Amino acid sequence: MSQTSTFQIRTEEAPRLPAPVATSGFIGWARQNLFSSAGNTILTILGLLLAFFIFEPLIKFALIDAVWTGENRDACLAAEGSGQSVGACWAFVKAYFPQFIYGRYPAAEIYRVNIVYAMFAALLIPMAIPSVPFKKLNAILLLVVFPIISYYLLTGLVIGDAVILPIVETPYWGGLLVTLVIAVTGITASLPLGILFALGRRSHMPIVKLVSVIFIEFWRGVPLITVLFMSSVMLPLFLPDGVTFDKLLRVLIGVALFSAAYMAEVVRGGLQAIPKGQYEGAMALGLRFWPMMGLIILPQALKLVIPGIVNTFIGLFKDTTLVMIVGMFDLLGQINTSTTDPNWASPTTGVTGYLFAAMVFFCFCFGMSRYSIFIEKKLHTGHKR
Amino acid sequence: MTDIAATAEEQAINRSKMQISETEVAVELKGMNKWYGDFHVLRDINLTVMKGERIVICGPSGSGKSTMIRCINRLEEHQSGQIIVDGNELTDDLKKIDEIRREVGMCFQHFNLFPHLTILENCTLAPIWVRKMPKKQAEEIAMHYLERVKIPDQANKYPGQLSGGQQQRVAIARSLCMSPKIMLFDEPTSALDPEMIKEVLDVMVGLAEEGMTMLCVTHEMGFARKVANRVIFMDAGQIVEQNEPEPFFTNPQHERTKLFLSQILHH
Numbered sequence: 320m321s322q323t324s325t326f327q328i329r330t331e332e333a334p335r336l337p338a339p340v341a342t343s344g345f346i347g348w349a350r351q352n353l354f355s356s357a358g359n360t361i362l363t364i365l366g367l368l369l370a371f372f373i374f375e376p377l378i379k380f381a382l383i384d385a386v387w388t389g390e391n392r393d394a395c396l397a398a399e400g401s402g403q404s405v406g407a408c409w410a411f412v413k414a415y416f417p418q419f420i421y422g423r424y425p426a427a428e429i430y431r432v433n434i435v436y437a438m439f440a441a442l443l444i445p446m447a448i449p450s451v452p453f454k455k456l457n458a459i460l461l462l463v464v465f466p467i468i469s470y471y472l473l474t475g476l477v478i479g480d481a482v483i484l485p486i487v488e489t490p491y492w493g494g495l496l497v498t499l500v501i502a503v504t505g506i507t508a509s510l511p512l513g514i515l516f517a518l519g520r521r522s523h524m525p526i527v528k529l530v531s532v533i534f535i536e537f538w539r540g541v542p543l544i545t546v547l548f549m550s551s552v553m554l555p556l557f558l559p560d561g562v563t564f565d566k567l568l569r570v571l572i573g574v575a576l577f578s579a580a581y582m583a584e585v586v587r588g589g590l591q592a593i594p595k596g597q598y599e600g601a602m603a604l605g606l607r608f609w610p611m612m613g614l615i616i617l618p619q620a621l622k623l624v625i626p627g628i629v630n631t632f633i634g635l636f637k638d639t640t641l642v643m644i645v646g647m648f649d650l651l652g653q654i655n656t657s658t659t660d661p662n663w664a665s666p667t668t669g670v671t672g673y674l675f676a677a678m679v680f681f682c683f684c685f686g687m688s689r690y691s692i693f694i695e696k697k698l699h700t701g702h703k704r
Numbered sequence: 705m706t707d708i709a710a711t712a713e714e715q716a717i718n719r720s721k722m723q724i725s726e727t728e729v730a731v732e733l734k735g736m737n738k739w740y741g742d743f744h745v746l747r748d749i750n751l752t753v754m755k756g757e758r759i760v761i762c763g764p765s766g767s768g769k770s771t772m773i774r775c776i777n778r779l780e781e782h783q784s785g786q787i788i789v790d791g792n793e794l795t796d797d798l799k800k801i802d803e804i805r806r807e808v809g810m811c812f813q814h815f816n817l818f819p820h821l822t823i824l825e826n827c828t829l830a831p832i833w834v835r836k837m838p839k840k841q842a843e844e845i846a847m848h849y850l851e852r853v854k855i856p857d858q859a860n861k862y863p864g865q866l867s868g869g870q871q872q873r874v875a876i877a878r879s880l881c882m883s884p885k886i887m888l889f890d891e892p893t894s895a896l897d898p899e900m901i902k903e904v905l906d907v908m909v910g911l912a913e914e915g916m917t918m919l920c921v922t923h924e925m926g927f928a929r930k931v932a933n934r935v936i937f938m939d940a941g942q943i944v945e946q947n948e949p950e951p952f953f954t955n956p957q958h959e960r961t962k963l964f965l966s967q968i969l970h971h
Contacts, residue, residue: 596814596816597818599812599816600816601818602777602778603808603810603816603879604830604878605802605806605830605834605882606829606834610834614829619818619819698820700820
């Protein structure tokens with residue numbers, strides 16, 4: 320070419336081609352991700368070996384060698400001299416199952432706890448599925464009606480001399496019931512409280528700000544065990560004679576305030592991520608503080624910090640086990656006491672109990688985690704700027 | 705710069721349609737001063753805007769032009785002097801501030817649409833919550849204005865799915881849904897691609913032709929020539945020069961104005 324020119328013109332459209340055929344299928348995927356180089360191949364094999372050494376004994380213990388039926392400890396003891404190893408003693412869990420779920424709740428009244436469980440599930444599940452209608456009614460039932468009804472169902476109802484539902488004192492509550500009561504109350508109370516304190520901490524009003532900062536820093540600065548001890552041991556000393564609070568109630572308040580402080584900081588993180596323009600856009604339209612917060616700022620801020628919120632929820636759920644320290648029996652506490660029952664004492668009873676506790680806690684926490692991911696995806700409106 | 709081509713004749717016709725009131729004052733700034741900390745950002749601002757006037761404010765960055773129009777709906781607070789909007793003086797009185805914000809619409813450089821709401825919800829939010837309008841009616845009004853800015857088919861999308869020009873047109877429609885008496889524009893086209901500037905300016909021109917009182921911070925000189933009846937030049941927190949567009953552009957008086965115009969018009 321003798322001629323050099325900056326001029327160029329396209330005379331025909333470049334064809335739109337399909338993407339190159341990917342190395343698809345399992346073999347292609349494995350080759351690309353697991354065996355792409357010698358080093359990766361070694362790592363893959365090591366990983367598989369590690370997984371085998373962890374899961375093989377676990378499956379053997381929990382399923383293959385496990386004892387599923389039996390009346391007492393004899394079932395879970397290896398026959399003498401047989402040399403057989405003993406697996407999980409599920410018969411123990413089966414025998415103690417009602418205690419794990421209801422604690423020492425009187426057997427005749429257990430139907431009341433079941434009603435509460437059923438109501439909770441019946442209201443929570445449609446609430447959690449976005450496509451189910453009547454969300455407003457559902458929310459009112461779940462957040463207002465349900466707590467009132469379950470309060471009377473669980474504690475009992477006496478009008479004048481008429482005993483409609485016999486009183487069941489909270490020391491008789493236990494197991495999963497206590498775990499759920501503390502966790503659910505803590506979760507539902509801590510979110511709104513946390514939002515209020517987060518807004519308070521960012522407020523321009525000095526007193527509101529000061530109170531919020533003191534509250535948050537105080538509750539974040541003390542360990543939960545201290546809070547529980549203070550509320551159950553120290554608080555009664557300061558109250559005038561004759562004034563008593565139920566211990567469970569004191570624990571509930573302690574846990575709720577404790578997690579509200581954490582929640583406040585999580586929510587504050589979300590609030591700080593909202594650009595100033597959103598406030599200005601809302602203000603320029605004439606929205607006042609609360610509509611602006613409720614309709615524009617908080618929906619966006621809370622969405623941003625869903626992982627943090629759920630993190631706090633999960634932490635709270637697992638922290639309920641600490642109530643053991645003040646003599647209340649949540650699921651783990653209940654299992655812990657049951658393992659000392661001489662009727663069921665065997666080398667694997669304790670381990671089986673804790674394995675069961677782990678499974679229950681994992682189900683709840685994993686459920687919350689997956690649900691939060693689902694909601695995050697659902698709320699994503701593709702607005703990354 | 706997008707030049708909106710218009711012959712002198714056309715301009716004259718357009719301008720004759722835009723009635724300016726001789727008695728009704730829309731916005732009045734009297735001896736207004738503002739400081740950021742120790743820094744004196746707005747110095748002795750005196751400006752009277754009559755009903756139906758279209759004012760273009762230009763000036764170098766940091767000259768206080770955005771700050772000035774943001775004071776008009778109290779997104780910024782002034783420290784001395786008076787701001788009177790539609791007969792109400794802006795003070796610390798929250799009721800007055802609410803009242804003024806209801807009557808003053810504003811469009812921002814970065815649109816500030818609410819990303820978690822659909823276009824339609826963006827437009828109906830303020831009428832429903834501020835004007836207490838029934839949802840149905842608010843939606844009808846919103847669709848009316850979305851048609852006017854030529855994007856009714858995007859009503860159920862989210863802002864993130866729209867182009868910048870479309871978003872800014874939604875922002876204008878959102879303000880119009882409150883039927884404001886005064887519109888403030890804070891560099892509405894500076895964040896847009898060249899191809900999208902025109903579609904936004906067209907909407908603004910239409911608005912001006914209907915007699916909306918407008919204060920626009922913009923560097924779109926074509927727009928200024930076509931619709932403005934006054935151009936204000938600001939520098940270092942002061943109003944340095946103001947004039948009708950033709951003499952302003954062809955015969956600037958102040959040295960600073962001359963320098964500024966030579967910088968932006970010749971490149």
